[in-house]
Amino acid sequence: MNLPTLTTLELLMHDQVLEVRLNRPDKSNSLNDAMWQEIRQAFDWADGEAGVRAIVLSGAGKHFCSGIDLAMLGGVMARVAHADEARGREALRRLILDLQDCLTAVERCRKPVLAAIQGACLGGGLDLAVCCDMRYASSDAQFAVREIDIGMVADVGVLQRLPKLIAEGLARELAYTGRNLGADEAKACGLVNAVWPEAESLRTGVLQIAAQIAAKSPLSVRGSKEILNYSRDHSVADGLNYVATWNAAMLLSADLKEAMTASREKRAPQFLD
Known part of the structure:
Protein backbone atom coordinates (compact mmCIF):
# COMPACT_ATOMS: atom_id res chain seq x y z
CA MET A 1 0.00 0.00 0.00
CA ALA A 215 -11.97 -7.04 12.36
CA LYS A 216 -15.68 -6.75 11.52
CA SER A 217 -17.29 -7.09 8.10
CA PRO A 218 -16.05 -4.07 6.10
CA LEU A 219 -19.24 -4.03 4.03
CA SER A 220 -21.40 -4.01 7.17
CA VAL A 221 -19.32 -1.34 8.90
CA ARG A 222 -19.49 0.94 5.87
CA GLY A 223 -23.22 0.32 5.57
CA SER A 224 -23.78 1.08 9.25
CA LYS A 225 -22.01 4.43 8.89
CA GLU A 226 -24.08 5.25 5.81
CA ILE A 227 -27.34 4.42 7.59
CA LEU A 228 -26.42 6.22 10.82
CA ASN A 229 -25.48 9.41 8.95
CA TYR A 230 -28.60 9.27 6.78
CA SER A 231 -30.89 8.59 9.76
CA ARG A 232 -29.38 11.50 11.74
CA ASP A 233 -30.54 13.93 9.04
CA HIS A 234 -33.92 12.32 8.16
CA SER A 235 -37.08 11.12 9.86
CA VAL A 236 -37.35 7.66 11.42
CA ALA A 237 -39.67 6.60 8.60
CA ASP A 238 -37.18 7.78 5.98
CA GLY A 239 -34.36 5.97 7.76
CA LEU A 240 -36.30 2.72 7.97
CA ASN A 241 -37.16 2.90 4.29
CA TYR A 242 -33.55 3.58 3.36
CA VAL A 243 -32.10 0.71 5.41
CA ALA A 244 -34.65 -1.68 3.87
CA THR A 245 -33.48 -0.63 0.42
CA TRP A 246 -29.82 -0.85 1.49
CA ASN A 247 -30.14 -4.39 2.82
CA ALA A 248 -32.19 -5.49 -0.15
CA ALA A 249 -29.07 -4.68 -2.16
CA MET A 250 -26.27 -5.56 0.30
CA LEU A 251 -27.48 -8.21 2.78
CA LEU A 252 -26.71 -11.35 0.77
CA SER A 253 -22.94 -10.87 0.69
CA ALA A 254 -19.75 -12.88 1.01
CA ASP A 255 -19.33 -11.27 4.44
CA LEU A 256 -22.64 -12.69 5.67
CA LYS A 257 -21.69 -16.15 4.43
CA GLU A 258 -18.24 -15.95 6.06
CA ALA A 259 -19.66 -14.72 9.39
CA MET A 260 -22.16 -17.60 9.53
CA THR A 261 -19.53 -20.16 8.52
CA ALA A 262 -17.05 -18.86 11.09
CA SER A 263 -19.72 -19.02 13.79
CA ARG A 264 -20.48 -22.66 12.99
CA GLU A 265 -16.78 -23.50 12.93
CA LYS A 266 -16.11 -21.55 16.16
CA ARG A 267 -13.36 -19.41 14.65
CA ALA A 268 -12.77 -15.73 13.96
CA PRO A 269 -14.15 -14.66 10.57
CA GLN A 270 -11.77 -13.55 7.82
CA PHE A 271 -13.37 -10.89 5.64
CA LEU A 272 -12.30 -9.56 2.27
CA ASP A 273 -11.07 -5.95 2.16
Whole structure:
Protein backbone atom coordinates (compact mmCIF):
# COMPACT_ATOMS: atom_id res chain seq x y z
CA MET A 1 0.00 0.00 0.00
CA ASN A 2 1.50 3.33 -1.07
CA LEU A 3 0.54 6.06 1.41
CA PRO A 4 0.25 9.61 0.08
CA THR A 5 3.15 11.91 0.98
CA LEU A 6 1.79 15.02 2.69
CA THR A 7 3.42 18.07 4.28
CA THR A 8 1.10 18.78 7.24
CA LEU A 9 -0.19 15.27 7.99
CA GLU A 10 1.58 12.03 8.82
CA LEU A 11 -0.10 8.81 7.65
CA LEU A 12 0.68 5.56 9.48
CA MET A 13 -0.74 2.08 8.90
CA HIS A 14 -1.37 -0.24 11.85
CA ASP A 15 -2.44 -3.43 10.05
CA GLN A 16 -5.86 -2.41 8.66
CA VAL A 17 -6.14 0.79 10.71
CA LEU A 18 -4.92 4.07 9.20
CA GLU A 19 -3.70 6.76 11.58
CA VAL A 20 -4.01 10.28 10.21
CA ARG A 21 -1.88 12.50 12.43
CA LEU A 22 -2.02 16.29 12.29
CA ASN A 23 1.66 17.13 12.12
CA ARG A 24 2.35 20.79 12.90
CA PRO A 25 3.19 20.37 16.61
CA ASP A 26 5.23 23.58 16.75
CA LYS A 27 2.05 25.46 15.74
CA SER A 28 -0.27 23.40 17.98
CA ASN A 29 -1.52 21.74 14.78
CA SER A 30 -3.31 24.89 13.69
CA LEU A 31 -5.07 24.61 10.33
CA ASN A 32 -3.13 26.40 7.62
CA ASP A 33 -3.99 26.41 3.91
CA ALA A 34 -2.11 23.18 3.20
CA MET A 35 -3.61 21.27 6.13
CA TRP A 36 -7.18 22.08 5.11
CA GLN A 37 -6.57 20.68 1.64
CA GLU A 38 -4.53 17.69 2.82
CA ILE A 39 -7.25 16.61 5.25
CA ARG A 40 -9.59 16.24 2.28
CA GLN A 41 -6.87 14.55 0.23
CA ALA A 42 -6.08 12.04 2.99
CA PHE A 43 -9.68 11.08 3.69
CA ASP A 44 -10.64 10.87 0.03
CA TRP A 45 -7.68 8.52 -0.43
CA ALA A 46 -8.66 6.44 2.61
CA ASP A 47 -12.24 6.22 1.36
CA GLY A 48 -11.10 4.54 -1.84
CA GLU A 49 -8.32 2.36 -0.38
CA ALA A 50 -9.67 -1.16 0.16
CA GLY A 51 -7.04 -2.07 2.75
CA VAL A 52 -8.13 0.71 5.14
CA ARG A 53 -10.95 -0.48 7.38
CA ALA A 54 -10.91 2.13 10.18
CA ILE A 55 -9.16 5.45 10.77
CA VAL A 56 -7.75 7.14 13.88
CA LEU A 57 -7.36 10.92 13.66
CA SER A 58 -4.74 12.19 16.10
CA GLY A 59 -2.47 15.19 16.67
CA ALA A 60 1.30 15.26 17.11
CA GLY A 61 2.68 16.99 20.18
CA LYS A 62 0.80 18.43 23.15
CA HIS A 63 -2.38 19.48 21.34
CA PHE A 64 -4.90 17.94 18.96
CA CYS A 65 -5.67 21.17 17.06
CA SER A 66 -5.74 24.78 18.22
CA GLY A 67 -7.98 25.94 15.35
CA ILE A 68 -7.44 27.92 12.18
CA ASP A 69 -3.97 29.37 11.63
CA LEU A 70 -4.33 33.10 12.35
CA ALA A 71 -1.98 33.99 9.50
CA MET A 72 -4.33 32.23 7.11
CA LEU A 73 -7.36 33.94 8.64
CA GLY A 74 -5.70 37.33 8.33
CA GLY A 75 -5.07 36.81 4.64
CA VAL A 76 -8.58 35.72 3.69
CA MET A 77 -9.89 39.15 2.71
CA ALA A 78 -6.88 39.82 0.49
CA ARG A 79 -7.48 36.51 -1.29
CA VAL A 80 -11.08 37.34 -2.17
CA ALA A 81 -10.65 41.05 -2.88
CA HIS A 82 -12.28 42.24 -6.11
CA ALA A 83 -13.08 45.61 -7.61
CA ASP A 84 -16.72 44.54 -7.63
CA GLU A 85 -17.90 44.01 -4.07
CA ALA A 86 -20.52 41.43 -5.06
CA ARG A 87 -17.92 39.30 -6.85
CA GLY A 88 -15.61 39.53 -3.86
CA ARG A 89 -18.36 38.32 -1.54
CA GLU A 90 -19.21 35.49 -3.93
CA ALA A 91 -15.54 34.48 -3.84
CA LEU A 92 -15.62 34.51 -0.02
CA ARG A 93 -18.70 32.30 -0.01
CA ARG A 94 -16.99 29.84 -2.35
CA LEU A 95 -13.92 29.80 -0.10
CA ILE A 96 -16.06 29.04 2.97
CA LEU A 97 -17.85 26.24 1.10
CA ASP A 98 -14.49 24.76 0.07
CA LEU A 99 -13.22 24.78 3.66
CA GLN A 100 -16.47 23.15 4.78
CA ASP A 101 -15.94 20.41 2.22
CA CYS A 102 -12.37 19.82 3.41
CA LEU A 103 -13.76 18.83 6.83
CA THR A 104 -16.88 17.12 5.49
CA ALA A 105 -14.49 14.72 3.72
CA VAL A 106 -13.96 13.15 7.17
CA GLU A 107 -17.69 12.54 7.58
CA ARG A 108 -18.10 11.54 3.93
CA CYS A 109 -15.37 8.88 4.18
CA ARG A 110 -17.03 5.45 4.28
CA LYS A 111 -14.64 4.16 6.94
CA PRO A 112 -15.30 4.93 10.64
CA VAL A 113 -13.11 7.75 11.99
CA LEU A 114 -12.12 7.81 15.68
CA ALA A 115 -10.63 11.05 17.03
CA ALA A 116 -7.95 10.79 19.74
CA ILE A 117 -7.87 14.25 21.35
CA GLN A 118 -5.29 15.60 23.78
CA GLY A 119 -4.73 19.17 24.89
CA ALA A 120 -6.43 21.88 22.87
CA CYS A 121 -9.35 21.12 20.57
CA LEU A 122 -10.45 24.65 19.83
CA GLY A 123 -12.31 26.49 17.08
CA GLY A 124 -11.60 24.74 13.79
CA GLY A 125 -10.19 21.80 15.76
CA LEU A 126 -13.61 21.20 17.26
CA ASP A 127 -15.19 21.63 13.81
CA LEU A 128 -12.89 18.80 12.69
CA ALA A 129 -13.53 16.60 15.72
CA VAL A 130 -17.33 16.68 15.39
CA CYS A 131 -17.01 15.33 11.82
CA CYS A 132 -15.64 12.08 13.27
CA ASP A 133 -17.74 9.06 14.17
CA MET A 134 -16.46 8.97 17.76
CA ARG A 135 -14.26 11.12 19.96
CA TYR A 136 -11.96 10.03 22.79
CA ALA A 137 -9.90 12.31 25.02
CA SER A 138 -7.02 12.49 27.45
CA SER A 139 -7.68 14.09 30.82
CA ASP A 140 -6.05 17.38 29.77
CA ALA A 141 -8.28 17.90 26.72
CA GLN A 142 -10.07 21.22 26.38
CA PHE A 143 -12.85 21.88 23.87
CA ALA A 144 -14.21 25.28 22.84
CA VAL A 145 -16.13 27.06 20.09
CA ARG A 146 -13.67 29.94 19.88
CA GLU A 147 -14.98 31.75 16.81
CA ILE A 148 -17.17 33.97 18.99
CA ASP A 149 -14.00 35.41 20.58
CA ILE A 150 -12.75 36.76 17.26
CA GLY A 151 -16.09 38.28 16.32
CA MET A 152 -17.32 35.76 13.78
CA VAL A 153 -19.95 33.05 13.39
CA ALA A 154 -18.46 29.55 13.26
CA ASP A 155 -19.01 28.52 9.65
CA VAL A 156 -17.38 25.16 8.88
CA GLY A 157 -19.70 22.76 10.70
CA VAL A 158 -19.64 22.93 14.48
CA LEU A 159 -22.94 24.82 14.78
CA GLN A 160 -24.61 22.21 12.59
CA ARG A 161 -23.04 19.05 14.07
CA LEU A 162 -22.49 19.82 17.76
CA PRO A 163 -26.23 20.09 18.61
CA LYS A 164 -26.66 16.58 17.15
CA LEU A 165 -24.10 15.26 19.67
CA ILE A 166 -24.92 17.10 22.92
CA ALA A 167 -27.90 18.93 24.41
CA GLU A 168 -28.83 21.93 22.30
CA GLY A 169 -28.78 24.27 25.28
CA LEU A 170 -25.19 23.33 26.09
CA ALA A 171 -24.18 23.64 22.43
CA ARG A 172 -25.65 27.15 22.40
CA GLU A 173 -23.87 28.05 25.64
CA LEU A 174 -20.53 26.99 24.17
CA ALA A 175 -21.22 28.87 20.93
CA TYR A 176 -22.26 32.07 22.69
CA THR A 177 -19.61 32.14 25.46
CA GLY A 178 -16.55 30.48 23.91
CA ARG A 179 -15.81 28.86 27.28
CA ASN A 180 -13.67 25.77 27.70
CA LEU A 181 -15.28 22.35 28.14
CA GLY A 182 -12.96 19.98 30.02
CA ALA A 183 -12.54 16.28 29.33
CA ASP A 184 -14.74 15.08 32.21
CA GLU A 185 -17.59 17.43 31.28
CA ALA A 186 -17.18 16.42 27.62
CA LYS A 187 -17.63 12.77 28.62
CA ALA A 188 -20.58 13.56 30.89
CA CYS A 189 -22.43 15.38 28.09
CA GLY A 190 -21.65 12.72 25.47
CA LEU A 191 -19.19 14.66 23.33
CA VAL A 192 -16.49 12.07 24.00
CA ASN A 193 -16.92 8.34 24.60
CA ALA A 194 -14.11 7.83 27.13
CA VAL A 195 -11.23 9.64 28.85
CA TRP A 196 -7.71 8.30 29.35
CA PRO A 197 -5.18 9.70 31.87
CA GLU A 198 -2.65 10.90 29.29
CA ALA A 199 -1.98 11.10 25.56
CA GLU A 200 -0.02 7.88 25.05
CA SER A 201 -2.58 5.62 26.76
CA LEU A 202 -5.28 7.51 24.80
CA ARG A 203 -3.60 6.72 21.48
CA THR A 204 -3.06 3.07 22.41
CA GLY A 205 -6.65 2.66 23.58
CA VAL A 206 -8.20 4.30 20.52
CA LEU A 207 -6.05 2.21 18.17
CA GLN A 208 -7.30 -0.90 19.98
CA ILE A 209 -10.94 0.14 19.48
CA ALA A 210 -10.23 0.85 15.81
CA ALA A 211 -8.67 -2.62 15.47
CA GLN A 212 -11.87 -4.16 16.87
CA ILE A 213 -13.84 -2.33 14.19
CA ALA A 214 -11.37 -3.38 11.49
CA ALA A 215 -11.97 -7.04 12.36
CA LYS A 216 -15.68 -6.75 11.52
CA SER A 217 -17.29 -7.09 8.10
CA PRO A 218 -16.05 -4.07 6.10
CA LEU A 219 -19.24 -4.03 4.03
CA SER A 220 -21.40 -4.01 7.17
CA VAL A 221 -19.32 -1.34 8.90
CA ARG A 222 -19.49 0.94 5.87
CA GLY A 223 -23.22 0.32 5.57
CA SER A 224 -23.78 1.08 9.25
CA LYS A 225 -22.01 4.43 8.89
CA GLU A 226 -24.08 5.25 5.81
CA ILE A 227 -27.34 4.42 7.59
CA LEU A 228 -26.42 6.22 10.82
CA ASN A 229 -25.48 9.41 8.95
CA TYR A 230 -28.60 9.27 6.78
CA SER A 231 -30.89 8.59 9.76
CA ARG A 232 -29.38 11.50 11.74
CA ASP A 233 -30.54 13.93 9.04
CA HIS A 234 -33.92 12.32 8.16
CA SER A 235 -37.08 11.12 9.86
CA VAL A 236 -37.35 7.66 11.42
CA ALA A 237 -39.67 6.60 8.60
CA ASP A 238 -37.18 7.78 5.98
CA GLY A 239 -34.36 5.97 7.76
CA LEU A 240 -36.30 2.72 7.97
CA ASN A 241 -37.16 2.90 4.29
CA TYR A 242 -33.55 3.58 3.36
CA VAL A 243 -32.10 0.71 5.41
CA ALA A 244 -34.65 -1.68 3.87
CA THR A 245 -33.48 -0.63 0.42
CA TRP A 246 -29.82 -0.85 1.49
CA ASN A 247 -30.14 -4.39 2.82
CA ALA A 248 -32.19 -5.49 -0.15
CA ALA A 249 -29.07 -4.68 -2.16
CA MET A 250 -26.27 -5.56 0.30
CA LEU A 251 -27.48 -8.21 2.78
CA LEU A 252 -26.71 -11.35 0.77
CA SER A 253 -22.94 -10.87 0.69
CA ALA A 254 -19.75 -12.88 1.01
CA ASP A 255 -19.33 -11.27 4.44
CA LEU A 256 -22.64 -12.69 5.67
CA LYS A 257 -21.69 -16.15 4.43
CA GLU A 258 -18.24 -15.95 6.06
CA ALA A 259 -19.66 -14.72 9.39
CA MET A 260 -22.16 -17.60 9.53
CA THR A 261 -19.53 -20.16 8.52
CA ALA A 262 -17.05 -18.86 11.09
CA SER A 263 -19.72 -19.02 13.79
CA ARG A 264 -20.48 -22.66 12.99
CA GLU A 265 -16.78 -23.50 12.93
CA LYS A 266 -16.11 -21.55 16.16
CA ARG A 267 -13.36 -19.41 14.65
CA ALA A 268 -12.77 -15.73 13.96
CA PRO A 269 -14.15 -14.66 10.57
CA GLN A 270 -11.77 -13.55 7.82
CA PHE A 271 -13.37 -10.89 5.64
CA LEU A 272 -12.30 -9.56 2.27
CA ASP A 273 -11.07 -5.95 2.16
